[in-house]
Amino acid sequence: MTQECESKNMEVEQGKTEDIDKEVVEETAEDIEEEVFIPEEDKVRLELERQLKEKEAELEEVNKRYLRLAADFENFRRRMRQEMEEIRRFAARDLLQELLPVLDNFERALASARAVFPENVVTGIDMIYRQFLNVLGQNGLEPIEAVGKQFDPVYHEAFEQVDTDQWPDGSVIEEVRKGYLLHGKVLRPALVKVAKNSAAEETISEQKEANTEIPEKEERKDE
DSSP: OHHHHHHHHHHHHHHHHHHHHHHHHHHHHHHHHHHHOOOHHHHHHHHHHHHHHHHHHHHHHHHHHHHHHHHHHHHHHHHHHHHHHHHHHTTTHHHHHHHHHHHHHHHHHHHHHHHHSOHHHHHHHHHHHHHHHHHHHHTTEEEOOOTTSBOOTTTEEEEEEEEOSSSOTTBEEEEEEOOEEETTEEEEOEEEEEEEOHHHHHHHHHHHHHHHHHHHHHHHHHO
16 A cells, blocks of 8 residues: 555656656747747848948949059050150151251351351341251250260261370261250261370370289289
8 A cells, every 4th residue: 555655656746747847848948939039120130231241342342443443544644645745746756857958958058158148148047047946946956965075876976087186085076967866865966077096095005004013013022
């Protein structure tokens, strides 16, 4: 009898325990459902935030592309301005080059006129000549300095060498035909005669020999 009572008590206790466990499981499931549940307005907000971030990233990329294109376009405009300026400055190059022989003849005619025509006539021709030079100068033409300068193959073209002891060796002593620059660049080199000073060359050679002999004498003294 006692054993039957104890058995019934155990069954009752076990049933209570199962009921309690069941209630705990149900409460835990309800808590999980409450934690996972997201209100509809929050879902909409999160979706809008995600879309906003995507659009911001796209906008940043578009802005970077725009800045690159703007920089490339500005470089293109600068190159075009430089090229157009270069074309404008040298547009008259061929014409001016063809006018140089005319200018040479004008100068020869003016030199001859000084010995033949009256002074007032020569003065009038000289005024026209200077006006002509002024127009050419406004278009970037300028003469190359030659006489008295050291010969430079960039600006001078040698017509002949002249033996002389009156000029430094390699200097320009006479201008056969004027040379001209166009905006700082050689349009036509000056045709010149160049001094060949043999005495100066010998002096330079002697100085070089003397300079080499001095160290040799000093070495002998040291010995």
